[in-house]
Amino acid sequence: MTDSPDVVALLRAELGDLVDTSPESRDAARADKSGHRAAEPPLAVVHAERVEHVQATLRIASATGTPVVTRGAGTGCAGGANAGRGEIALSVRRMTRVLEVSPEDLLAVVEPGIINAELNDHLSAYGLWWAPDPASRAVSTVGGNIATGAGGLLCAKYGVVRDAVLGVDVVLADGRLIRMGHRSVKGVTGLDLTSLMIGSEGRLGVIVGATLKLRRLVPGDVCTLTATFPSVREAAAGSAAVTASGAQPSIMELMDAASLAAAYGLLGLVPPTPGASQLAIQTDGPAAVAEAEAIATLLTSLGASVAVTSDRAEGDRLLAIRRSMHAAMESLGRSLIEDVSVPRSALPAMFDEIARVEQHYGVTIPTIAHAGDGNLHPNFVFTPDPDAPDEVPAVVWEAADDLFRAALRLGGTLTGEHGIGLLKRRWLADELGEDQWRLQRDIVRVFDPRGILNPGKVFDT
Amino acid sequence: MTDSPDVVALLRAELGDLVDTSPESRDAARADKSGHRAAEPPLAVVHAERVEHVQATLRIASATGTPVVTRGAGTGCAGGANAGRGEIALSVRRMTRVLEVSPEDLLAVVEPGIINAELNDHLSAYGLWWAPDPASRAVSTVGGNIATGAGGLLCAKYGVVRDAVLGVDVVLADGRLIRMGHRSVKGVTGLDLTSLMIGSEGRLGVIVGATLKLRRLVPGDVCTLTATFPSVREAAAGSAAVTASGAQPSIMELMDAASLAAAYGLLGLVPPTPGASQLAIQTDGPAAVAEAEAIATLLTSLGASVAVTSDRAEGDRLLAIRRSMHAAMESLGRSLIEDVSVPRSALPAMFDEIARVEQHYGVTIPTIAHAGDGNLHPNFVFTPDPDAPDEVPAVVWEAADDLFRAALRLGGTLTGEHGIGLLKRRWLADELGEDQWRLQRDIVRVFDPRGILNPGKVFDT
Incomplete structure (x- = not known):
């Protein structure tokens, strides 16, 4: 670690006002949307506006051995862009052309x-x-x-x-x-x-x-349908049946009972039947109407209560429940948003595993899923410890650990779309195996022999 | 280089009859479909039937520092799987489960x-x-x-x-x-x-x-159409117009006058009008018929003579000309099959470059193109030097060099689908730049620190 004022001075000499050491900006760079925050703020935030600003920052970082954490809008869910002590937060958010x-x-x-x-x-x-x-x-x-x-x-x-x-x-x-x-x-x-x-x-x-x-842009109609099932397992089986039928919806989202209830609450709607889970489906393209009708018939035959529309505004209204999900989760308190992905056929089994984990650890895990591709977002809701408000409680991590291992057993993966970041490093080798883990880390070293690029993220070395 | 009989003995001790040192097999492993042959045959061909056979071969190769060239059916077009002196040819062709x-x-x-x-x-x-x-x-x-x-x-x-x-x-x-x-x-x-x-x-x-x-499998009709234009430039502009119209054919192939004439000759058809070039197009899926009709109307308006059918057998007949192209090229003599790819909008300009190169070097370059994606296969026809029958004449490489640089100038790439292999190594750094070339080579070293895997292919070190 170099002497930090020197690094900031070097940056400033080259980049002037693009180097931001205000407490607000440095504090904001500590966190993303994962809920995790670095214990201390970074040295500075560099607001790159052109490629040369990025190059200048990295030349200085490289010369001084200073770690660089690249950030965009800070909306990550795995802590991957969180910048901390002794680091430069390099924002490319202003490069918008x-x-x-x-x-x-x-x-x-x-x-x-x-x-x-x-x-x-x-x-x-x-x-x-x-x-x-x-x-x-x-x-x-x-x-x-x-x-x-x-x-x-x-x-x-x-x-x-x-x-x-x-x-x-x-x-x-x-x-x-x-x-x-x-x-x-x-x-x-x-x-x-x-x-x-x-x-x-x-x-x-x-x-x-x-x-x-x-x-x-896809021409033709967009049809939207919701299918409400008595249980999440039936909803998951319904989504698997849609995939197996050969229909190709553009969107097929699943909300379990807890997440559905939270969204209804947030939107001020009449509460759904307890236990009810929902699929929200959209079809598009030349076969949109025919596909929506076939899906509606199929899901009705599987016991769902189905609403379908080819009106875009009405469709938006039906999808509003799904789109409010992030806010609905936040209304329940703090949560750890997870991101496992399994082969589509394993979706019902994965919901069984979630129910088991909920019971075993006494935690609530409202779950939404991109059911069309087998990607689940279990949200581990928790009350933070007042003494460690930035930390996820140990029992939540234990439950998450159990859930990750279940996903891997089902042929799935730790992360479908959020990444490993800081929060899932410790499971990385479980999925990759030691040999591949080491191979990947060695590739990182080829790109970055001094280890100044986002050190400690993804790989814990 | 180790003492070769030892390596073969070690392989045989572990793999028995899977180790093939017959002159025929070793000779066959020298070449692929590029026309290039290694000057001498490899030590042996190992016919792996299971993963463990591959592992055993590599353990022995690794222990003895012996190069290994992996081969499948040997149909490559860039010499990438050609095995030569002191090398083990590792065939996975029998692993077909x-x-x-x-x-x-x-x-x-x-x-x-x-x-x-x-x-x-x-x-x-x-x-x-x-x-x-x-x-x-x-x-x-x-x-x-x-x-x-x-x-x-x-x-x-x-x-x-x-x-x-x-x-x-x-x-x-x-x-x-x-x-x-x-x-x-x-x-x-x-x-x-x-x-x-x-x-x-x-x-x-x-x-x-x-x-x-x-x-x-895509349900619905398959429509096939051919559009014959007075010149290759018009055919290329026609294909660009189809792409620009928003139609999405499953297949859109372009044959220039020389390749079309060769195919007609091979199939014993009445020769086409001199200079005539052809697009062969297929549409599929629910909108197949409508798309084919729209494409036919468009290309007719651009001066093409169009034949269209939704009959599969008739469609196969229309596509037979395109499918005979490899044989048609072979009927012209030896050729170097190239594989540049350019942004689709640059297809007409690339055909202009081919015409320029033909003129400048006095070579014939019948060209077919996957016009829907901007990938061209210029075939440099040549008569081999009787003293060096396995070698591509220098003038052909000079013409190819000029053509590659033209493709790069147009925002294209050296190889759309054949790879670099042995034959295009010397242009690799021209496209990648020195920095990226070195980075890629360093990644190879992470996987293969001793450099025993297909050495000299893609990268000349």
Whole structure:
């Protein structure tokens, strides 16, 4: 660790007012949306506005051995962008330009700090969109989406970030800029470093630009339906039946009884039947109406009470319950938002495991799931210890540990779309195995031999 | 280099008859479909039938410092699987089992040696398919498709290999087995090593298993149309217009005048008008007929003579011209099959560059293109020097060099789907830049510190 005032002075000499040491900014950089906060604030926040600012910051960090934590909008759920003592928080949030939109080649070249929804507003004028749609899309950045390998609601039909990035521009730990990937649909020149950057959570380099693969806006109707089941297991079986039928909804979300009740409460609706769980489904494209009708018939035959509409406003109203879920969870108090993903056929079994974990540890775990792709967000609700308000209680971690191991047993993964960050490091080797864990850590060292990029995140070394 | 008889003896002691030192087998392992042959045969061909055979081979190779060249069906186009002096050719061609097909989870777990078309025959009984469809699909292996990051005809609509692999099992240089990736739709645990393996051309490890992402067979009609234009530039502009219209054909292939004339000649058809070029297009799915009609109207308005059918047999007849292309090229003599890819909008400009290169170097370059995704296969036809029958003449490489640089200038890439192998190593740093080239080579060293895996391929060190 170098003497910190020197680093700030060096940064200031080169970057002037972009170097922000105000207590508010440094404090804000300690946390993301995971609930975790670094114990102390970072040295400074650098507000990069251009690629050269990122390069200058990394040259100084590299020369002084100072750790750098790259941040976008700070909406991560795993603590991956939390900056603490002795670290530089490097914000790319001001780098928001759309440098190119090519409708002919269905691509856009953007800076990393642009908000996902703002990019899509911009693209809609061209009849285009970027498909990744994390639930945070109104507040999260494209760079953050790439750095975490974000997913979202539309993934089963329209893919995840990995499927929607052609190339990235990356500033390496020592400040050099390299351009990975390509502008063509196909390209296999050398190793696929673009894919390696996706989901690398700040450990390999700083993403300062991206060439995104776009889609044309989907023409035709959008149909929305909700299907209410007497229990979560029946709802999960219903979603598995929809997938097995060959229908391809654009959205298929599942809310268990506790999360549904919380959302109804928040929205001031008449409470649902106790135990009731819901699927919220959308279909789109030329077969939207036919698919919605087939799904409605199927789910009704499985005992669901179904509402269906092809009116967009009415559809928005039906989906409002799902969209209010984040706020509904917050209304229940503090929670640890988890993110396991299992093969779709294992969804009912995973809900059984959640019920078992709830019982065994005496915790409440309202759960929503991107049922179309087997990705669950169990929310471990807890009351913080007044003596350690920033910490997740031990029993919650024990319950989460049990849940993670259940997901792995079912052929699943620790994290479908949030990443490992700080909070899931200790389970990483359980999923990867020791050999692969070591191989991955050695790759990090190739990119960052001095270990200054987001140290301690993902890998605990 | 160790003393070779020892290595063969060690292999035989452990693997018995799987170790093949017959002159025929060793000779066959020298070459692929690129036309390039290693100057001398390898020490032996090991016919691995199980993962343990691969592990045993690599343990012996590692202990003795012997290079290992992994091979499937030997259908590569860049010399990547050619094995030479002092090397072990490790064939996984006999590892052909389909270990699991899960219609619920839309995945299959397979061994690497199964032929792409045979896998798809197997999957069709479940109403499923694996989308990557290189032109070599009847003869190339799934493992080879993954190792090269293969593309194919259907890519613009249905994706490339990168989009269709959930995980791979890999034997490392020292014989350890690791499992990368996941079975769930989403998964972002650690670095995406699965993507890094795709297209790694034998430099990082030996792929001994793969979890493939499947699709349901597409219901509905398949419409086929051919559009014949007076010139290749008009055909290229036609394909760009189809893409710009928002139509999404499953196949859109372009044949220039020379390749079209060769195919007509091979099939004994009445020769086309001199200079005429053709697009062969297929549409599928619920909107197939409407899309085909819209495309036909558009291309007719652009001056094409259009034939369209929704009859599958008639469609096969129309596509037969495109499918005969490989044989048609071989009928012209020896050729160097190239594989540049450019942004779709640059396709007409790329054809202008090909015409310029033909003129400038006095070579003939019949060209076919996966026009829907901007991937061109210029075939440099040549007469071999009788004194060096295995070598591509210098003038052809000069012309190819000029063409590669043109593709890069147009925002394209050296290789869309064939890989770098042996034949394009010298241009790799031109596309990647020195910094990225070195970074990639250093990643190879993490996987294979002793440099025994396919040394000299992709990277010349």
